[in-house]
Amino acid sequence: MSRxxxxxxxxxxxxxxxxxxxxxxxxxxxxxxVLAPLIAPHNPYDLAQISLLDSNLPPMWNTSGNADFPLGTxxxxxxxxxxxxxxxxxxxxxxxxxxxxxxxxxxGLGLLAGYVGGRVDSIxxxxxxxxLTFPAILVALLISGIGRQFVPRDLQDSLALYVIIFSxxxxxxxxxxxxxxxxxxxxxxxEYVQAARVIGVSKxxxxxxxxxxxxxxxxxxxxxxxxxxxxxxxxxxSFLGVGMPPTQPSLGTLISEGQNYLxxxxxxxxxFPGIALIVMVVxxxxxxDWLRDALNPKLQ
Amino acid sequence: xxxxxxxxxxxxxLVMLVVAFIAFSLFNYVxxxxxxxLGQDATPEQKVELRESLGLDKPFxxxxxxxxxxxVSGEFGLSLRQARPVSTLIKERLPATLELAFCAAILALxxxxxxxxxxxxxRNGVFxxxxxxxxxxxxxxxxxxxxxxxxxxxxxxxxxxxxxSRGDVTQIGWWSTGxxxxxxxxxxxxPSVTLSLGTMTLIMRLVRSEMLEVxxxxxIKFARARGLTNxxxxxxxxxxxxxxxxxxxxxxxxxxxxxxxxVTETVFQWPGMGFLFIQSxxxxxxxxxxxxxxxxxxxxxxxxxxxxxxxxxxxxxLRIEQTSPAH
Numbered sequence: 001m002s003r004x005x006x007x008x009x010x011x012x013x014x015x016x017x018x019x020x021x022x023x024x025x026x027x028x029x030x031x032x033x034v035l036a037p038l039i040a041p042h043n044p045y046d047l048a049q050i051s052l053l054d055s056n057l058p059p060m061w062n063t064s065g066n067a068d069f070p071l072g073t074x075x076x077x078x079x080x081x082x083x084x085x086x087x088x089x090x091x092x093x094x095x096x097x098x099x100x101x102x103x104x105x106x107x108g109l110g111l112l113a114g115y116v117g118g119r120v121d122s123i124x125x126x127x128x129x130x131x132l133t134f135p136a137i138l139v140a141l142l143i144s145g146i147g148r149q150f151v152p153r154d155l156q157d158s159l160a161l162y163v164i165i166f167s168x169x170x171x172x173x174x175x176x177x178x179x180x181x182x183x184x185x186x187x188x189x190x191e192y193v194q195a196a197r198v199i200g201v202s203k204x205x206x207x208x209x210x211x212x213x214x215x216x217x218x219x220x221x222x223x224x225x226x227x228x229x230x231x232x233x234x235x236x237x238s239f240l241g242v243g244m245p246p247t248q249p250s251l252g253t254l255i256s257e258g259q260n261y262l263x264x265x266x267x268x269x270x271x272f273p274g275i276a277l278i279v280m281v282v283x284x285x286x287x288x289d290w291l292r293d294a295l296n297p298k299l300q
Numbered sequence: 301x302x303x304x305x306x307x308x309x310x311x312x313x314l315v316m317l318v319v320a321f322i323a324f325s326l327f328n329y330v331x332x333x334x335x336x337x338l339g340q341d342a343t344p345e346q347k348v349e350l351r352e353s354l355g356l357d358k359p360f361x362x363x364x365x366x367x368x369x370x371x372v373s374g375e376f377g378l379s380l381r382q383a384r385p386v387s388t389l390i391k392e393r394l395p396a397t398l399e400l401a402f403c404a405a406i407l408a409l410x411x412x413x414x415x416x417x418x419x420x421x422x423r424n425g426v427f428x429x430x431x432x433x434x435x436x437x438x439x440x441x442x443x444x445x446x447x448x449x450x451x452x453x454x455x456x457x458x459x460x461x462x463x464x465s466r467g468d469v470t471q472i473g474w475w476s477t478g479x480x481x482x483x484x485x486x487x488x489x490x491p492s493v494t495l496s497l498g499t500m501t502l503i504m505r506l507v508r509s510e511m512l513e514v515x516x517x518x519x520i521k522f523a524r525a526r527g528l529t530n531x532x533x534x535x536x537x538x539x540x541x542x543x544x545x546x547x548x549x550x551x552x553x554x555x556x557x558x559x560x561x562x563v564t565e566t567v568f569q570w571p572g573m574g575f576l577f578i579q580s581x582x583x584x585x586x587x588x589x590x591x592x593x594x595x596x597x598x599x600x601x602x603x604x605x606x607x608x609x610x611x612x613x614x615x616x617x618l619r620i621e622q623t624s625p626a627h
Contacts, residue, residue: 126311130311133555133604134559135555135556135559137563138596138600141559145581146322149584235444236443236444236563239444239566240562240563241581242581255445255448259567262456270448278440282440
């Protein structure tokens with residue numbers, strides 16, 4: 001532990017107040033999301049706990065507000081603060097799984113392209129080039145919109161989580177593949193790889209046990225920055241109605257549902273989940289930016 | 301040159317073929333088209349007859365060939381939800397999307413260049429710093445939230461701009477335009493601002509950094525030494541030289557604008573192609589989805605082909621690199 005507090009990273013962290021605030025906020029979000037069932041003031045999806053009598057209450061600082069529901073309630077009497085906590089849980093889950101899927105796919109294909117080379121390389125990189133010509137959000141939207149047609153109608157809501165993780169995950173692999181391919185090409189010509197080849201280690205073992213650990217550094221940084229993108233992508237898809245269903249709402253679904261109540265004056269139903277989304281994305285982004293600079297030896 | 305063009309064309313054709321295949325399998329393997337068209341209580345004979353008349357008993361490659369042939373001539377059958385030809389639906393919706401994208405692109409370009417020049421020339425001004433900070437926040441805001449915030453401020457609170465539909469449109473042939481009526485123009489404001497903000501901040505930052513770079517070069521110093529006015533230096537020399545990268549980025553951003561038009565159209569219930577696609581996904585309207593998929597892919601493949609070819613024409617270095625083996 002003392003090694004960590006003596007390190008350059010901790011030092012640069014202490015010198016950047018914006019990063020510290022962002023890290024604290026991001027941590028709060030993660031804690032709030034993970035512990036939502038334990039610490040949320042209400043369980044908005046337990047029908048026994050919600051009452052229509054509490055519906056459309058404004059936030060507590062408003063004169064007709066109720067301290068039981070700090071950020072007000074929606075049209076079904078659900079506590080907005082609790083729905084935000086449960087919603088962030090789903091948003092974060094989707095983002096983390098999607099990024100994990102992109103990493104596995106991108107690192108694997110990048111390693112293969114870089115180490116095997118030849119025809120395999122040119123096919124993989126050509127597909128990457130083609131995918132890059134389409135904006136990420138469009139690819140995710142098309143995959144998610146079309147993918148759900150192949151799922152039986154009655155299973156669509158329960159499988160929505162997997163469809164959306166798959167569509168965002170499949171969208172993000174290119175960046176990892178390109179980075180890993182580049183560093184693999186560099187590592188491939190180094191002596192330790194040649195030594196391993198001379199003593200007869202198989203191609204697969206060299207790739208996974210020797211090259212892989214040496215190309216993972218930049219992947220971490222890209223992953224942090226991509227978590228914020230994945231959160232936005234998930235929110236956008238859910239907002240468009242091709243993401244999480246209203247029975248299992250993420251922040252995007254909450255914002256989309258709340259939008260209908262803007263004109264009748266219940267602005268808090270959509271604005272608070274929106275603010276939560278912005279704060280979450282900006283704080284994750286700030287931490288990611290800092291990590292990128294802190295791990296970049298050229299800037300030190 | 302010819303080899304390069306041919307290779308790019310081949311690649312574009314391959315992508316379109318893959319897309320057509322996805323659209324085709326969407327058509328043929330999602331649900332049973334025969335059951336969908338005839339309903340539950342059709343006799344087996346009727347089903348066989350329809351299957352034959354639709355050509356569904358033919359081998360796979362014949363069906364796929366027929367699908368591609370139809371797609372090329374813009375024929376995607378009837379919308380399941382509206383029971384009207386998909387081509388008519390798209391023709392109705394296309395002007396709305398193109399007008400929105402066009403206005404957003406102009407707004408982003410003009411706004412981005414003006415703000416970029418301003419923040420570069422008044423580098424340390426309070427307003428410039430403010431603009432840069434706002435643009436940083438703007439980059440991390442999702443498009444749909446920008447739209448909702450604009451609706452909240454301008455439509456709900458101030459009530460000066462409409463927040464949905466196109467207002468009154470004028471028909472010119474099959475093209476419907478909202479640019480000729482006051483309510484149409486008012487309806488266009490919020491969606492096009494929403495759609496343009498992302499690109500605008502990008503162009504603003506690009507113009508700013510390019511301007512700062514150019515202003516340091518020798519020919520600018522020389523122009524000043526010649527006694528040219530500030531305006532002549534800034535706009536005649538500096539700005540002109542920053543516009544080349546702006547043009548390339550703008551070309552690529554057109555694609556992004558078209559993609560995010562889907563989001564903007566949904567926020568503002570703008571009756572364009574993107575909104576049509578979202579509705580068709582929710583109602584499982586396969587023919588519309590297939591048509592949209594093919595059309596949007598065609599647009600992107602064309603944009604990229606044109607941008608690639610333009611690079612080739614504009615940048616002589618690419619021509620030389622082609623002789624050495626490609627990466």
